[in-house]
Amino acid sequence: MSFGFFNYWVFIILLMIGLYTVMSRNNFVKKMIGLSLFQISVFLFYISMGKISGGTAPIVISGSLDTAEPIYSNPLPHVLILTAIVVGIATTALGLSLVVRIKESFGTIEEDDILEMEDGA
Amino acid sequence: MISLSSQFPILVALAPLMAAPFCALFRGNTLPWAMTTIISAFSFYVSLSLLFSVVASGPISYELGGWAPPWGIEYVVDPLSGFMLVLISGISTGVLLFARDSITKEVPAHQLGLFFAAYLLSLTGMLGICITGDAFNIFVFLEIMSLSSYALIAMGERTDRRALTAAFQYLIIGTVGATFYLTGVGLIYMMTGTLNIADIASRFPEIEGTRPILAGVGFIIVGICIKLALFPMHVWLPNSYTYAPNIITAFFAGTATKVSVYLLIRFIFTVFGPNYSFAGLGLTDVLMPLAILGFLSMSAVAIFQTNLKRLLAYSSVAQLGYMVLGIALASEAGLTASVVHIFNHAVVKTGLFLSVGCMFYVVGSTYLKDLQGVGRRMPLTTFGFALGGLGLIGVPLTPGFISKWYLVVAVLEKGSYFGYALVAALMVSSLLAVIYIWRVVEVAYFRPPPEGTETQEAPLSLLIPTWIFILGSFYFGIETSFNVGFAKTIASFLMGGA
Amino acid sequence: MFALETHVILALIIPLLGAVGIAIASAAPNIRETVTLVTSVLLCLNVFSILPGVMNGVEPVVVLVQLMPEIGLTLKVEPLGMTFAAVASSLWIINSIYSIGYMRGNNEPRQTGFYVCFAIAIAATMGVAFSANLLTLFVFYEVLTLSTYPLVTHKKNAEALKGGRIYLGILIGTSIGLFLPAIIWTWTLAGTVDFVKGGILDGHASAGVTGVLLFLFMYGIGKAALMPIHRWLPAAMVAPTPVSALLHAVAVVKAGVFAVLKVVIYIFGIDFLSQTGASEWLTWVAAYTLIAASVVALTKDNLKARLAYSTISQLAYVVLGASMATSMAVAGGALQIVMHAFGKITLFFCAGAIYTAVHKTEISDMRGLGRQMPLTFIAFLIGALSIIGLPPLGGSWSKFYLMLGAAEADEIYLMIVLLVSSLLNIAYLLPIVARGFFYPPLGQSDEPTPVGYEKSDFSWRNIQEAPLFCVLPPVLTAITCVILFFLADPIMRLIEPILTP
Structure with a gap:
């Protein structure tokens, strides 16, 4: 039974791995990797929720009168998550560009070193 | 022929969104700024007319693209969202008047087009959050606002390179918050099958006991509280406010966190309903201790700051504690106090940050040690700051007093010894505010200015907007029919809808 | 000359206009001092023109502004306030003469600011004297504190700074920490904060609550200088003597004890207080x-x-x-x-x-x-x-x-x-x-x-x-x-x- 929630387990595990990486890593790029993982886990969650067992792609099949109305998967979460993916890409791009600027400005992307420099400043 | 005013709900957010790409193409000091200001003023005008029509004829519903809700996205203007729209676009317009001369000192000319484009997007996000009636749409606008604000904060790097790390830190924490929110919305969608806020609210009672809902509500509340910088999830805020360009700090101080408070109110009162939120979930027990700890500890921390902007930023976190406290009281009086304080604090804090912007313009620093004797160098600016500071303390005739009055009345209404202790805590926090404001006043007036400096006021283009906010704050502290009147309407509207 | 109500408003407006006039005449000391003197004489005449009416038992009421939907900033002249206003306004004339002699005799700097703050402080004193409810009293009480702070710290040296800190710390601390909660508490108990003859708390508060409220009021009104919160008064003596004379022997401290009297008479009520023994x-x-x-x-x-x-x-x-x-x-x-x-x-x-x-x-x-x-x-x-x-x-x-x-x-x-x-x-x-x-x-x-x-x-x-x-x-x-x-x-x-x- 619990195996039936496989996708959700994966979602939770990925979410936690992502969050842990964000919090525990010192390197800004690794933090960004963690953040991406964190966001992607939610995409997985939305996609899983839209799937209905035995459901097919939500395209109206015309002309087949002999078969019963097919079961469709819910398309809405999938569409939503397209938006969220775009947002995720934007976040990653912005985050990485900030990391580049930090590297240019501070000469390092290790949080500890930067904190040390900031305190000295 | 569709009349223009029937399209107002979409125009309020669409105008800045459409203007942003054009703005990015403009070059020079004046053109991007002028366009942004005009667009913002237009949004302000539209917001005002929306608010008046809500007052006259009740909430407005607008179907985006003609798709009827719950399939299409619905935009809703009720008293609360109308009030927030007016507040946000008004503050934005006022700050923009100030922006032209202030920002050229901090951002190079060739980036100004992009800067104002990001500003417009940020404004779009805030207005969108308030007007939309769709939970997922809120996420989209939240991210539009956040992404552009990360960029805006990072633009402070010319003054201090720490703006970059501040923006990065905010990006990480902000994204975590937004993703939490997204997860929560997903869980609620799973259970209700709708994203329309009114629909969710109507189906909510049937499923409110289930576990996915519990998890979803948890995710949403935590996500919003991160965005709101509720203690102890506030760490991103002082850094961001300190290193962002001055007009951005002023703009965000008045609006960004207030939008999150709006979201909190919206979800607790409209979506979940006060019964479930407080009686069922016991949110009071979660929010109230955090709020109290927040305003006490952050007011204390503010006393020890050496940078004026950081001092005010900590004070903002403390003041957010008051607003959350009002919500956590779970009464109409508490909600009134909270909404009044959203408005009052926005006006006062923006005025304060603008006067700090004036000081930065002349002195080139916001560290207290560099601001010694600024009262003699810049008498008008410093006097404005002192008056704004009185508003923060809550001296009578300032809006801070009105907020405090309603908050204490709401607390005393609860009675009990805990209520009395809470009043004492509020008073202690106000006294801490006296200390941190007076530290600045003493530095400004009692220390001699550095050798060789002369009286040099900020240019009128900076002084006038600053004083508009300072005098405006006194206006709203004396003639309170607008802020208090609307807060009461909103509170009874939200509680009555339960 | 005018209606009685107009005179009551004028009692506030005359010193404020005077303050503006003083600021404008900043460059010409002789004109500036003339403005001060004329203002004080006008104020005194104005206050005394209200006196006959009050003697005949008239109590003019003026709503200045509706601060909150429930409570407004309201002025009402009653005998006690009339007495206080008469004393303060007539002494202001004499004190103005004295200020001119003292400030010039000692070559004090920043005289314009001095006279401006003084006029504002007097306006606040009039507000305190004529206040019709606790909220109005509190508002002018705080204006009085803040407008006298620059006067206390007039010398701007380390000693003045220290004196100013004590002055402001105690007065603002007690008023916001104790006085304001007491007012709001009274509001929640009685549903009003108006000054009513015979008190408003009778029947709304138990003996215990009355005792606590009385404590909050008496120590909240720091200007009454009840021990042990009297320290601000000696600290305020760093001010130039005219300030000590009019403000810290008359206007400010009397505003404190006047508030005490008003609270006892019109909020608690003498009879109620003696019954409870609080x-x-x-x-x-x-x-x-x-x-x-x-x-x-x-x-x-x-x-x-x-x-x-x-x-x-x-x-x-x-x-x-x-x-x-x-x-x-x-x-x-x-x-x-x-x-x-x-x-x-x-x-x-x-x-x-x-x-x-x-x-x-x-x-x-x-x-x-x-x-x-x-x-x-x-x-x-x-x-x-x-x-x-x-x-x-x-x-x-x-x-x-x-x-x-x-x-x-x-x-x-x-x-x-x-x-x-x-x-x-x-x-x-x-x-x-x-x-x-x-x-x-x-x-x-x-x-x-x-x-x-x-x-x-x-x-x-x-x-x-x-x-x-x-x-x-x-x-x-x-x-x-x-x-x-x-x-x-x-x-x-x-x-x-x-x-x-």
Whole structure:
């Protein structure tokens, strides 16, 4: 039974791995990797929720009168998550560009070193 | 022929969104700024007319693209969202008047087009959050606002390179918050099958006991509280406010966190309903201790700051504690106090940050040690700051007093010894505010200015907007029919809808 | 001239307009001072034009602005406020004359700011006097605190900074920390904060709550300088003397005790308070303050510090009167506001005149000064005697009524306290005069004269008074102290209505 929630387990595990990486890593790029993982886990969650067992792609099949109305998967979460993916890409791009600027400005992307420099400043 | 005013709900957010790409193409000091200001003023005008029509004829519903809700996205203007729209676009317009001369000192000319484009997007996000009636749409606008604000904060790097790390830190924490929110919305969608806020609210009672809902509500509340910088999830805020360009700090101080408070109110009162939120979930027990700890500890921390902007930023976190406290009281009086304080604090804090912007313009620093004797160098600016500071303390005739009055009345209404202790805590926090404001006043007036400096006021283009906010704050502290009147309407509207 | 209500509003507007005028005339000192004087005279005339109406029992009400939907900033003239406003506005004229002499005589910097803040402080005092509810009282009370802060820290040196911190810390701290919660609590209990004859709390608050509320009010009104929150008053003495004279002997401190009286009479109600007995502790705190401040005054060598502690002690008389909650005692308290004002301002004027003439602040340095400044010292003597309470001076009446009140309340101990206090007053005030007249100046000694050959120490050649503008005011107020002795009857008739419910 619990195996039936496989996708959700994966979602939770990925979410936690992502969050842990964000919090525990010192390197800004690794933090960004963690953040991406964190966001992607939610995409997985939305996609899983839209799937209905035995459901097919939500395209109206015309002309087949002999078969019963097919079961469709819910398309809405999938569409939503397209938006969220775009947002995720934007976040990653912005985050990485900030990391580049930090590297240019501070000469390092290790949080500890930067904190040390900031305190000295 | 569709009349223009029937399209107002979409125009309020669409105008800045459409203007942003054009703005990015403009070059020079004046053109991007002028366009942004005009667009913002237009949004302000539209917001005002929306608010008046809500007052006259009740909430407005607008179907985006003609798709009827719950399939299409619905935009809703009720008293609360109308009030927030007016507040946000008004503050934005006022700050923009100030922006032209202030920002050229901090951002190079060739980036100004992009800067104002990001500003417009940020404004779009805030207005969108308030007007939309769709939970997922809120996420989209939240991210539009956040992404552009990360960029805006990072633009402070010319003054201090720490703006970059501040923006990065905010990006990480902000994204975590937004993703939490997204997860929560997903869980609620799973259970209700709708994203329309009114629909969710109507189906909510049937499923409110289930576990996915519990998890979803948890995710949403935590996500919003991160965005709101509720203690102890506030760490991103002082850094961001300190290193962002001055007009951005002023703009965000008045609006960004207030939008999150709006979201909190919206979800607790409209979506979940006060019964479930407080009686069922016991949110009071979660929010109230955090709020109290927040305003006490952050007011204390503010006393020890050496940078004026950081001092005010900590004070903002403390003041957010008051607003959350009002919500956590779970009464109409508490909600009134909270909404009044959203408005009052926005006006006062923006005025304060603008006067700090004036000081930065002349002195080139916001560290207290560099601001010694600024009262003699810049008498008008410093006097404005002192008056704004009185508003923060809550001296009578300032809006801070009105907020405090309603908050204490709401607390005393609860009675009990805990209520009395809470009043004492509020008073202690106000006294801490006296200390941190007076530290600045003493530095400004009692220390001699550095050798060789002369009286040099900020240019009128900076002084006038600053004083508009300072005098405006006194206006709203004396003639309170607008802020208090609307807060009461909103509170009874939200509680009555339960 | 106008309707009574217009005059009430004018009492606020005249000093504020004066402040604007002073600021505009900043560049021309003579015009600036003329504006101050004209404003003060106009204000005084205006206030006294309200007096006949109030004597006839009219109580004009004006709503300034509806601050919140439930409560507005409202002015109402009632006898007690009328008395206070009359005292403050008439003393402002004399004090303005004195300010001009003092500020010019000592070449003080930043005089424009000084006069502007002074005018605003007076406007706030009028607001306090005419307030119709607790909220209005609180608003003007805070304006008064904030507008006097720049005056206290006028010198802008380290000492002024420190004094200013104590001043603001205690006054703002108590008012926001205790006074404001008390007001809001009253609001939630009674549903109103209006000043109503007979009180508003009767039937809304239990004896315990009344006690706590009374505590919050009495210590929240820090300006009444009840021990142990009296420290701000000596700290405020770093201000220039005209400020100490008008504000810290009259306007500010009297605003404090006036607020105490108003709260006791119109919020608690005398009858309600004496029924519950909630004010008994206050009587003893006031009695303690009375004696202790006098004892401290004895130890102070700095003249202004001694006068400050004397003020603390004299303010306690008013609180004592209020706390005894009998009509005679309250009448005594109200009279004390008037009588002490004239007496104490005389003493401060003299202290300032001495400082202006010879730059001396310590009492031990003032030996023999009476021979040099006879007018000043005679005025000082009259003021001192009035404060001690000897007839035929105004101060005797307030002491008399307080004694009657104590007798009415059957408080023998309090009568003893009052007696001891009067003796202490003699002990710390009269030596100053005695040193001035009977001791030789510092560094000199009188030749021994055989009995029967004494000659006067006075000679016209020795006279070296302060400038006329510094000497005239104390002489005028000293004369008023005498006149007030004969005016006690009309004043009592004015305030009588508030004593009989």
